[in-house]
Amino acid sequence: MATGRTHRPATRSRGIPEATVARLPLYLRALTALSERSVPTVSSEELAAAAGVNSAKLRKDFSYLGSYGTRGVGYDVEYLVYQISRELGLTQDWPVVIVGIGNLGAALANYGGFSARGFRVAALIDADPAMAGKPVAGMPVQHTDDLEKIIEENGVSIGVIATPAGAAQQVSERLIAAGVTSILNFAPTVLSVPDGVDVRKVDLSIELQILAFHEQRKAGEEAAAGAGSAAPLPSAAGDVAEAAAGTAGAGGSGAAPSAAVEPPAGRAAAVARKNGPEGDVPAVMPA
């Protein structure tokens, strides 16, 4: 059961490209800010700047929605707010449940931006019986046993998973069986869901790792160009293989120690390394 395609089936949205859909909320936010300041119209240039995209892209995006602008003038702010809201389905309100009321789940429950804009937290659900009944964000936490009932009674179609990774797949299966068809997953796991169910994931450690990649690249480039620049180098910029060997806890302010990565040992040596991205051969490999 519940073992269909993996990650984001997204049956190809009617006409509107996925990349455009992902930007609509951004435009909407910028427009809402303008609306609050009673700005009547914006040009694509201005709005694009506010949303942090370029104006050609914005115009093309809007062209998928229809011709909502006025040539020589720009876009009517109020009207556009309405059109985008409608396109995004925010003119109706969406009850959501949050499953897993730990630190993160509680933070989400308290997060204002959640309940704004057409979303309404219909229930908080946790597997811990000790949690049941305790109020979080002014709402009593309910036990996982009642998950199906809660989903059905509230007509919930969007679920937020903030459980530990180990529980996430099972929770998603129960949510889906009960009628949920969209999931926002904060647990660091790949969810396997049937076709027709949308999953979006938010993963803190993935984002950090992507930043680390670019950060490392910057450090490398900086070293390549003449030295003596301003920016402080990251903690131990020394030899890579060495850093991988020991645990070398620099500051030790209280976070989990956790050895960085296991260096390749044993059978790893059996695999020949042909063409690395650069000339630096890991010290542990045979020469």
Added chain:
Amino acid sequence: MATGRTHRPATRSRGIPEATVARLPLYLRALTALSERSVPTVSSEELAAAAGVNSAKLRKDFSYLGSYGTRGVGYDVEYLVYQISRELGLTQDWPVVIVGIGNLGAALANYGGFSARGFRVAALIDADPAMAGKPVAGMPVQHTDDLEKIIEENGVSIGVIATPAGAAQQVSERLIAAGVTSILNFAPTVLSVPDGVDVRKVDLSIELQILAFHEQRKAGEEAAAGAGSAAPLPSAAGDVAEAAAGTAGAGGSGAAPSAAVEPPAGRAAAVARKNGPEGDVPAVMPA
């Protein structure tokens, strides 16, 4: 000051495509799980399934890193863990600071996945003087006044912003001035940063809005195809314009009421609507 390009400058990573970089953490996680179960090798097919991508994509991704597999056999798990970790810069440890210790900031500080994998929370910073000294996740919160000192003393190059939206831009400027070159932004604002600084954003309400879009589309399709299916329809699937008018709180479990969206009024009527995505004219518009 601090007004360069907007969002993700990403000077084009050496060779490796951005889309590939974004998937490396996914592969790494799957590989780490295999490693813990002492699985010696995986095929691209198996690993791809575990990471939720297709195998051709995975092979192409790995080909950018070099030839790390063995034809007819697959990839050596340990070796690949090491290579990807190295590529991502996780063989060194990255001190990060979290600015804004509200619900979310505290949740992040407590989040295990943060301190695992080469990242170390070096400091928690908040603008509230009442917060200063209070321990969160076993670490005393420090005041914003000391931000620059903290960044410099710890050689921090990655900052996490979990402040309210209004404070985020200013915080980012201070972080950058002090030497931070990568920012993970949880505040719902577009940050404007100079070239050479990477920003990644995590925005809960944007993700929800994207889900709502697809959810709405599903409901529409379902109505178009013969009725009488299984799935429960979302709360008020009725007329869109009507839903926008009233506040129609269905369950009312305690979340903020917040009128969904303002329907187009006044000057909006001045703009002619030429070609909508479909034949449905909003009831409020003149016919």
Added chain:
DNA sequence: TTGTGTGAAACGATTCACAGCT
């Protein structure tokens, strides 16, 4: 025989540049 590594084709998204409306 099995499964990687990779050119080439297909697809999607972004940017350019300008015709056309107000």
Added chain:
DNA sequence: AGCTGTGAATCGTTTCACACAA
């Protein structure tokens, strides 16, 4: 005169399909 809307060019990503190595 100004700014939208959009074809056409460009760029990046994904998928295909198969030669080649183990």
